[in-house]
Amino acid sequence: MRNPHSRLVKSDLCSMILLSICCTALVMFLSACSAGLPVQRESQKVENDMLAVRYSILFIIHGDSDYLYHDTAGNKYIADEEALAGAKRVAEENPLAEVFIFHQKPMSHFLFFFPLRDGEFYYYLNGRLIANELYWRDQELSNLDIEVDFYNSFRAESQPGTVSMFFYFGHEIPEFAGAGYDASYPDRKFTVHDLASGLKDFISDSIKFDLLVLSTCYGGTPYTIGMLGPYTRTIIASPDNLHLSYFDLNSLDSLEISLQDEDIPAFANRFAQQSFDQLIRDIQTTVSVAVYDVDRVQEYLHSVYTTYESTLNTLNEKTQASLSTIEHCDCADIPEYVLPTMNSGVNVFYRPAIFGRSKSKQNHSGWECWKE
Amino acid sequence: MKALIAFGSIFMMFVLAIPVNADGKDELKQYFSKAANNVKATENADEKREILNESFNNMSKILDQVLSSGLISESDRVGIEQYKATLQEKQSELEGSNGYQRVPDAQLNIFADYVVQDMEQADQMITISVVVLLLIIILIVLLV
DSSP states (O other), X not given: OOOHHHHHHHHHXXXXXXXXXXXXXXXXXXXXXXXXXXXXXXXXXXXXXXXXXXXXXXXXXXXXXXXXXXXXXXXXXXXXXXXXXHHHHHHHTOTTEEEEEEEEOOOOEETTTEEXXXXXXXXXXXXXXXXXEEEOOOSSOOSOHHHHHHHHHHOOOOOTTOEEEEEEESSOOOSSOOBTXXXXXXXXXXXXXXXXXXXXXXXXXXXXXXXXXXXXXXXXXXXXXXXXXXXXXXXXXXXXXXXXXXXXXXXXXXXXXXXXXXXXXXXXXXXXXXXXXXXXXXXXXXXXXXXXXXXXXXXXXXXXXXXHHHHHHHHHTSOHXXXXXXXXXXXXXXXXXXXXXXXXXXXXXXXXXXXXXXXXXXXXXXXXXXXX | OHHHHHXXXXXXXXXXXXXXXXXXXXXXXXXXXXHHHHHHHOOOHHHHHHHHHHHHHHHHHHHHHHXXXXXXXXXXXXXXXXXXXXXXXXXXXXXXXXXXOOOOGGGHHHHHHHHXXXXXXXXXXXXXXXXXXXHHHHHHHHHO
């Protein structure tokens, strides 16, 4: 026979457990939706004992898409998580640097209905994490407004001789159309114009970045380099496909040693060489890393601008279905792009895919075009 | 009992707070990675070729079934056909047809890696919708 008293106690206990779970859920929900969530912000505390900032490094890591890849042992990696870990390591190992990291994450929900913040910001100064905040990314435009606001409110006063670098990690940045770049916002557009607009705001005091690294597929096109060129002196990009293991960031460890001579172009070439060596070790697909001296490539860019833009206009009018059949190719394969200035200001590290139709292609001009 | 159900529901809500893009692409990538692991697990070159061939054939069959299902949009159809053509190229290279030299026995392991890496390249599946990917995954589970 059941004991009614014990049943009552059991029921009370269950109600209490349920109540406490609801309270926890409510607290978590309120935390997730609060206007600001400073996990850590120590800017006041470090002001007194801060070292001079010689390096200012900005990472934008796009993670709102399919970024899964496998290594040759079959282990799974998420490219943006790996890039984030690399950026944090760089931040911690450079005591003379300030490092901004923006991780653009996929939209997720709490209890199915309540959207959670889809961006995370980290600010490191002198090797220490000073701020870590969750934020809402732009919901409609993608011109990096929010990231620029964070950058302006945290950055140390610019010193003469400070070396500034910008890194972007993600899939190929569209040169036209641009819808679907973010899996969470399929209608929102993101193009190289939006990145250029963001860069313009990041350098509002008219000091260009010393180095811009585009860790994406097909970043080395005349159009993309032309669009981003006004905001930097040197660009590293991959003209062909880039494996999701991205460019190697080990060159950024201990910048006070690797950049002792303050020779950015030489550093850029070492970075590219190291990334190339790292990629060809395990990757069987095409590996291409190019270093662009922005001033020296201007003449070539001006010469091919009209041709390239005309191609983009044609592509822009095509339907989504027909666009998926359009391929990239080395600009050197298209006669209009083969000019005497083509190789000026470009240093290319290239190895063809080990298999496939292009395995015998031994060189790349460093410029990628659209095959119409 | 009601309390337990409520607790279970809330727990599931926590668990299911997943990113919206955790769709079928991961499973599709996993498919070729598993095949590559199986290739490396055997010493026999004929077996390696058989594993690779089988993985291409099975995936091609699945894609054909999706194409003939009548449930897909024009954009999906183009995406699937492109994906299928990429697979066909790899199969041709494996066996040495369509102008390809046959992949040497000694290179079958790195060829398997090449297949995984090429299929994982960012732009390969970008035009296939989530619904179609899920359909492909269901067929992988049912037929492979």
